[in-house]
Amino acid sequence: MSVATLRAMTLGDVDAVVAVEATAYEFPWTRGNFVDSLAAGYEAWVLEDAGALVGYYVAMVGVDEMHLLNVTVAPALQRRGLGRRLLDELDARCRTLALPIVWLEVRARNERAISVYLGRGFAPVGRRRGYYPAAQGREDAIVMNRRVPQEAGDVV
Numbered sequence: 001m002s003v004a005t006l007r008a009m010t011l012g013d014v015d016a017v018v019a020v021e022a023t024a025y026e027f028p029w030t031r032g033n034f035v036d037s038l039a040a041g042y043e044a045w046v047l048e049d050a051g052a053l054v055g056y057y058v059a060m061v062g063v064d065e066m067h068l069l070n071v072t073v074a075p076a077l078q079r080r081g082l083g084r085r086l087l088d089e090l091d092a093r094c095r096t097l098a099l100p101i102v103w104l105e106v107r108a109r110n111e112r113a114i115s116v117y118l119g120r121g122f123a124p125v126g127r128r129r130g131y132y133p134a135a136q137g138r139e140d141a142i143v144m145n146r147r148v149p150q151e152a153g154d155v156v
Contacts, residue, residue: 004082006089010046011035017046017089020074029070029134034058042069047086057086059093061104066094066148068104087120094148102148105141107132114142115130117133122146
């Protein structure tokens, strides 16, 4: 794989983003979710490799915090450090915007994602009952947060 590049997401990226989203999730975000996120001015970044969109994240700026809403790497390209690259960019944006903490929700049964987040210093701080749609009703979310390293490479 060549060196992937990061850039801000645009409306022109939405179809490619939705295509990746559909391959990654049983209950994917809709095109409208991404369009609305861009219209609201959310932090939205894409990761491209050889001209193909391979991952992205969407996050919402709050008062003294960032809320990671969606981070996805194309399933065929997972486990290659691309998710870490996206999370590094999120850290950089938090430092630029002077936001000291990141929050997220993750499906309670998504052990792989939870493991990635724990490895990045996130800690579980709560549970949202019935937060996500599921094949049989609803699924709980684990709420996690972490302090943002103030310098690239810092460990918090």
